[in-house]
Amino acid sequence: MIENKLSILDEIRTIVGAKYLITKPDLLYKYSKDCTSNKVTIPSAVVLPKNTQEISKIIAICNETKTAITVRGGGTGVSGGALSVNSGIILSLERLNKIIEINKVDRIAIVESGVITKDLKDAVLKDGLNFPQNISSADSCFIGGNVAVSSGSPKSLKYGTTKNYVVNLEVVLPDGRIIWTGKNVSKNATGYNLTQLFSGSEGTLGVITKVVLKLVPPMKELVLMVPFTKIDNLFICVQQFFAKGYSASSIEFIDGVGFKLVSQYLDNSYHIKSTTEGILWIEIEGDYSDKLLDEALKISRHINAYTEEEIHVADNPSEVKALWKMRSKVGEAVINHTFFRDVDIVVPCSKIDEMYKAIVIIANKFNFNYTVFGHVGDGNFHVNIFQNKEQTIEQWEVNIVVWVKEIFLKALELGGTISGEHGIGKINLPYIAEAIPTAQIIMDKIKKTFDKNQIINP
Amino acid sequence: MIENKLSILDEIRTIVGAKYLITKPDLLYKYSKDCTSNKVTIPSAVVLPKNTQEISKIIAICNETKTAITVRGGGTGVSGGALSVNSGIILSLERLNKIIEINKVDRIAIVESGVITKDLKDAVLKDGLNFPQNISSADSCFIGGNVAVSSGSPKSLKYGTTKNYVVNLEVVLPDGRIIWTGKNVSKNATGYNLTQLFSGSEGTLGVITKVVLKLVPPMKELVLMVPFTKIDNLFICVQQFFAKGYSASSIEFIDGVGFKLVSQYLDNSYHIKSTTEGILWIEIEGDYSDKLLDEALKISRHINAYTEEEIHVADNPSEVKALWKMRSKVGEAVINHTFFRDVDIVVPCSKIDEMYKAIVIIANKFNFNYTVFGHVGDGNFHVNIFQNKEQTIEQWEVNIVVWVKEIFLKALELGGTISGEHGIGKINLPYIAEAIPTAQIIMDKIKKTFDKNQIINP
Ligand SMILES: Cc1cc2nc3c(=O)[nH]c(=O)nc-3n(C[C@H](O)[C@H](O)[C@H](O)COP(=O)(O)OP(=O)(O)OC[C@H]3O[C@@H](n4cnc5c(N)ncnc54)[C@H](O)[C@@H]3O)c2cc1C
Ligand SMILES: Cc1cc2nc3c(=O)[nH]c(=O)nc-3n(C[C@H](O)[C@H](O)[C@H](O)COP(=O)(O)OP(=O)(O)OC[C@H]3O[C@@H](n4cnc5c(N)ncnc54)[C@H](O)[C@@H]3O)c2cc1C
Numbered sequence: 001m002i003e004n005k006l007s008i009l010d011e012i013r014t015i016v017g018a019k020y021l022i023t024k025p026d027l028l029y030k031y032s033k034d035c036t037s038n039k040v041t042i043p044s045a046v047v048l049p050k051n052t053q054e055i056s057k058i059i060a061i062c063n064e065t066k067t068a069i070t071v072r073g074g075g076t077g078v079s080g081g082a083l084s085v086n087s088g089i090i091l092s093l094e095r096l097n098k099i100i101e102i103n104k105v106d107r108i109a110i111v112e113s114g115v116i117t118k119d120l121k122d123a124v125l126k127d128g129l130n131f132p133q134n135i136s137s138a139d140s141c142f143i144g145g146n147v148a149v150s151s152g153s154p155k156s157l158k159y160g161t162t163k164n165y166v167v168n169l170e171v172v173l174p175d176g177r178i179i180w181t182g183k184n185v186s187k188n189a190t191g192y193n194l195t196q197l198f199s200g201s202e203g204t205l206g207v208i209t210k211v212v213l214k215l216v217p218p219m220k221e222l223v224l225m226v227p228f229t230k231i232d233n234l235f236i237c238v239q240q241f242f243a244k245g246y247s248a249s250s251i252e253f254i255d256g257v258g259f260k261l262v263s264q265y266l267d268n269s270y271h272i273k274s275t276t277e278g279i280l281w282i283e284i285e286g287d288y289s290d291k292l293l294d295e296a297l298k299i300s301r302h303i304n305a306y307t308e309e310e311i312h313v314a315d316n317p318s319e320v321k322a323l324w325k326m327r328s329k330v331g332e333a334v335i336n337h338t339f340f341r342d343v344d345i346v347v348p349c350s351k352i353d354e355m356y357k358a359i360v361i362i363a364n365k366f367n368f369n370y371t372v373f374g375h376v377g378d379g380n381f382h383v384n385i386f387q388n389k390e391q392t393i394e395q396w397e398v399n400i401v402v403w404v405k406e407i408f409l410k411a412l413e414l415g416g417t418i419s420g421e422h423g424i425g426k427i428n429l430p431y432i433a434e435a436i437p438t439a440q441i442i443m444d445k446i447k448k449t450f451d452k453n454q455i456i457n458p
Numbered sequence: 459m460i461e462n463k464l465s466i467l468d469e470i471r472t473i474v475g476a477k478y479l480i481t482k483p484d485l486l487y488k489y490s491k492d493c494t495s496n497k498v499t500i501p502s503a504v505v506l507p508k509n510t511q512e513i514s515k516i517i518a519i520c521n522e523t524k525t526a527i528t529v530r531g532g533g534t535g536v537s538g539g540a541l542s543v544n545s546g547i548i549l550s551l552e553r554l555n556k557i558i559e560i561n562k563v564d565r566i567a568i569v570e571s572g573v574i575t576k577d578l579k580d581a582v583l584k585d586g587l588n589f590p591q592n593i594s595s596a597d598s599c600f601i602g603g604n605v606a607v608s609s610g611s612p613k614s615l616k617y618g619t620t621k622n623y624v625v626n627l628e629v630v631l632p633d634g635r636i637i638w639t640g641k642n643v644s645k646n647a648t649g650y651n652l653t654q655l656f657s658g659s660e661g662t663l664g665v666i667t668k669v670v671l672k673l674v675p676p677m678k679e680l681v682l683m684v685p686f687t688k689i690d691n692l693f694i695c696v697q698q699f700f701a702k703g704y705s706a707s708s709i710e711f712i713d714g715v716g717f718k719l720v721s722q723y724l725d726n727s728y729h730i731k732s733t734t735e736g737i738l739w740i741e742i743e744g745d746y747s748d749k750l751l752d753e754a755l756k757i758s759r760h761i762n763a764y765t766e767e768e769i770h771v772a773d774n775p776s777e778v779k780a781l782w783k784m785r786s787k788v789g790e791a792v793i794n795h796t797f798f799r800d801v802d803i804v805v806p807c808s809k810i811d812e813m814y815k816a817i818v819i820i821a822n823k824f825n826f827n828y829t830v831f832g833h834v835g836d837g838n839f840h841v842n843i844f845q846n847k848e849q850t851i852e853q854w855e856v857n858i859v860v861w862v863k864e865i866f867l868k869a870l871e872l873g874g875t876i877s878g879e880h881g882i883g884k885i886n887l888p889y890i891a892e893a894i895p896t897a898q899i900i901m902d903k904i905k906k907t908f909d910k911n912q913i914i915n916p
Binding site for chain 2 (some may be wrong): 043103106107108135152157161163182184187189194197205245253288291350358375378415421431440443445446449450
């Protein structure tokens with residue numbers, strides 16, 4: 001078996017060159033974890049191919065020899081998706097980092113999948129275009145990872161998640177064949193929507209090697225940051241916002257605990273009362289500054305029915321950035337704080353108040369410390385449970401399993417789902433049968449149709 | 459065999475009641491064609507179930523007995539998708555016409571798939587919401603048909619095609635099982651995107667019985683109708699519109715021949731010179747009338763570099779509707795005119811000028827009369843070839859087969875695709891292997907995964 005693996009690695013070395021096959025234990029460590037708290041698995045090797053052709057050959061070898069291989073983008077995932085399995089190989093896409101074309105007439109960008117998301121955003125902005133996602137991990141995640149998970153961001157309220165901007169994908173299938181899932185056109189009714197089947201498939205159906213993205217013109221932004229003394233009012237304020245016909249590009253939320261954490265982390269506190277139970281960010285977009293201010297005034301009037309605290313408004317780019325920082329850095333603040341386990345549930349917006357109440361009851365039942373934040377306009381909550389001093393780590397981890405299940409069942413009961421943007425990965429796999437019973441059977445069949453030998457992200 | 463079919467029909471009759479199983483030849487005729495020119499196939503029977511449960515039972519019987527069954531929505535398709543095959547049965551969804559819920563907080567509508575598209579649009583407008591597609595056949599097509607084909611419309615430039623508005627689907631699988639493809643939430647990273655796999659699958663993977671649609675608030679509209687003396691300038695004007703950073707909700711086009719046809723058909727001519735080679739419609743949307751006018755002024759300045767003809771502007775709803783009518787009725791005018799064959803190709807917008815030139819050359823080679831119109835901002839051309847007096851119908855039909863292939867090859871060569879919104883149906887099936895060679899193999903496998911016995915829309 002070991003001999004077998006050695007000869008596989010020799011073959012792979014011939015393809016990529018010795019420099020790009022890592023097997024030294026100290027160098028492997030970097031690839032043994034992503035951003036999932038407390039998860040480490042050491043791969044047998046890491047390969048760093050430079051292009052699609054090399055990947056095709058590597059995958060073909062893995063398929064012939066039934067060797068497990070896991071695709072790694074930026075390694076910022078929080079569901080353990082980029083971790084190796086069965087002492088398999090990691091395929092890292094860090095060298096596929098070319099921006100191939102930005103086309104201003106077709107409003108598309110053609111890029112390799114290992115391009116860092118922020119680099120892509122900066123490049124298209126120079127051409128007066130925007131990739132309308134502002135994912136918090138943009139500095140280090142890859143565009144291929146964003147597509148593989150169909151990541152979301154505050155802008156998803158208006159623009160949908162990453163998948164809505166995927167026009168076409170180059171993919172290496174589990175048998176090594178290279179296909180394009182579509183064409184570089186915005187409308188395509190020619191056969192099944194393979195592009196969308198691969199978007200969000202978390203690398204289980206093939207390796208995404210090139211991505212064609214739709215772009216839009218950038219717009220002016222205005223942000224309101226609104227503290228609420230009573231969190232119940234925050235949720236009703238959001239629901240009534242929609243019921244009354246208002247629109248926003250983002251509606252985001254952090255509870256009081258999360259706001260304190262991020263304030264400490266950034267050493268930068270806006271004047272928020274200690275009794276504040278939750279903060280809301282509402283971002284609106286438009287082409288005209290005067291109309292944005294008119295709109296903000298109307299929205300402020302709506303908000304004033306639900307809170308007496310002061311509304312912070314930002315309408316120039318640097319202030320907008322500063323206000324958003326409090327929201328966008330909360331994930332980092334949590335990672336920095338302690339071991340944690342998070343879930344990424346979604347419920348219909350009409351149920352956010354009910355879901356939040358259930359979260360509090362369930363967390364209290366286990367005596368957990370927690371913070372909740374997320375994309376509340378989309379009904380998407382990130383619930384983070386901290387490892388605390390009163391429970392040993394073993395006790396805590398046992399409790400966590402029961403807790404996750406209770407939270408998931410409640411989200412499902414309210415017509416929701418167990419992941420909005422982080423994906424199933426490894427850590428949510430035990431729950432998927434419950435979440436999508438019949439659909440799961442179909443998904444297993446699709447996986448087998450593509451990957452008979454179950455080698456890619458098995 | 460006939461006895462066998464009789465007993466199948468008996469079983470189906472027991473499920474739906476005698477009134478809802480049609481077998482009388484004169485009544486079958488209505489279901490023997492859709493809106494595809496010159497195609498008639500008589501089914502052995504037509505069944506009109508009233509709900510998902512009945513459909514599930516019918517499909518299970520067809521699956522057990524390997525009886526071909528074809529789903530029919532409004533029957534307005536132009537690719538022959540709703541025509542029966544192998545003397546099979548037609549499953550008509552006309553009785554599934556209930557609007558189940560319109561939710562203003564979640565901004566979704568839950569409807570049965572047999573609801574007429576216009577009825578849906580009217581109903582949601584009453585709640586201050588919009589289904590942002592303005593398909594020309596809205597008076598008679600069904601929302602389920604729109605989803606099955608992922609139909610487009612002028613608004614697709616801004617909003618994408620129908621599939622972008624599909625949140626969740628209830629589907630009867632080819633073995634009779636009933637599933638929901640997702641949840642009624644806007645973000646879902648839980649497993650493969652089955653919702654998008656079924657959207658645009660033209661009924662080949664299952665019967666769509668309920669549709670959950672995302673809705674948006676309606677906006678004010680302003681339309682410019684612009685004649686061009688030189689059609690080459692029209693295409694450059696569109697390409698430069700995007701290159702310069704302008705945006706529109708629709709950019710539509712009809713050539714001179716089409717405009718004359720629709721003018722005769724509607725008996726309503728705007729003053730357009732006989733030398734005009736093409737007309738462009740540019741629609742912009744916004745919340746503020748004054749800003750729409752500012753924007754229209756800027757766009758007019760852009761346009762004036764490419765044409766000297768008079769620009770018609772409409773900014774109140776009734777005028778907007780009148781200007782659009784000239785564009786939206788051209789399909790009807792063509793159907794009314796003579797036998798025709800059309801294609802629905804798409805190319806990147808940066809190639810519309812090249813594609814148009816090729817269309818003219820290829821049509822002239824065969825001595826064809828034709829008109830071209832379509833969603834030019836999306837690179838989507840409908841090319842219509844008329845049966846003319848100089849060629850017998852047999853000659854014409856032989857030529858058409860060669861012509862379709864030449865046009866498709868050119869669209870593919872330019873990085874485009876053979877259908878943007880009408881789907882493959884029956885009439886484009888012979889060309890699909892050429893259009894998507896590797897992908898087709900995968901699609902065949904997916905079809906078999908879902909429909910082992912190849913009974914639904916085989
Ligand atoms: C501080 C912080 C903030 C975050 N903020 C957000 C946020 O705002 N929104 C959000 O949605 N997520 C967020 N995340 C989670 C994470 O950044 C996203 O899921 C991101 O899209 C992962 O991209 P990646 O390139 O790092 O993927 P990885 O972690 O490397 O991989 C993720 C999964 O995709 C697969 N994969 C990666 N690339 C490919 C490819 N080319 N082909 C096939 N499969 C592939 C992997 O096998 C794995 O299963 C955050 C994470 C952190 C640590
Ligand atoms: C005058 C005219 C104008 C048109 N304008 C446009 C336009 O602007 N844009 C555009 O995209 N198209 C247009 N079309 C084409 C047509 O109207 C669309 O394709 C429409 O979406 C078809 O809907 P339908 O309900 O009539 O479907 P049908 O014709 O009944 O069926 C179309 C296909 O979908 C399948 N199907 C239907 N319902 C279901 C279901 N519930 N479950 C599974 N499969 C199903 C059928 O089996 C068939 O393969 C036009 C047609 C005409 C005649």
